[in-house]
Amino acid sequence: MIDVANKITFFEFLTPLIKSGKKTITIRDKSESHYLVGSQVEVFTLETDQKVCEIEIVSVEAIRFDLINEFHAQQEHLALPRLKELIKEIYPNTNELFVITYKLMPSDT
Numbered sequence: 001m002i003d004v005a006n007k008i009t010f011f012e013f014l015t016p017l018i019k020s021g022k023k024t025i026t027i028r029d030k031s032e033s034h035y036l037v038g039s040q041v042e043v044f045t046l047e048t049d050q051k052v053c054e055i056e057i058v059s060v061e062a063i064r065f066d067l068i069n070e071f072h073a074q075q076e077h078l079a080l081p082r083l084k085e086l087i088k089e090i091y092p093n094t095n096e097l098f099v100i101t102y103k104l105m106p107s108d109t
């Protein structure tokens, strides 16, 4: 069993961006802000729980929804309006979010 501190899920359609190193942040709510800087975390698809890759947590920083900007969108590899729409769909009732910055770990395969 993998501990919650060492597992993160992403929508399947986003996982190629993580695996290619193009997407280097994710914005989550407080319930997913527990990742420790320097820890290695396994990435799984949300829909099918398939392992995608491993990442290392670089930082976890609080942010308000209204302060999400173009730089975050670039790091998410998404257009800013799409990113904000997605975040509002996932977390409709909170303004208190966390930017989790990570780097892709080299894979064995």
Ligand SMILES: CC(=O)Nc1ccn([C@H]2C[C@H](O)[C@@H](CO)O2)c(=O)n1
Pocket (backbone or CB within 6 Å): 009, 010, 011, 014, 025, 026, 027, 028, 046, 076, 078, 086, 087, 090
């Ligand atoms: C369970 C859950 O919340 N899963 C999530 C949350 C967010 N994402 C993605 C969508 C955006 O690219 C960023 C910002 O939230 O993170 C996700 O893939 N899975």
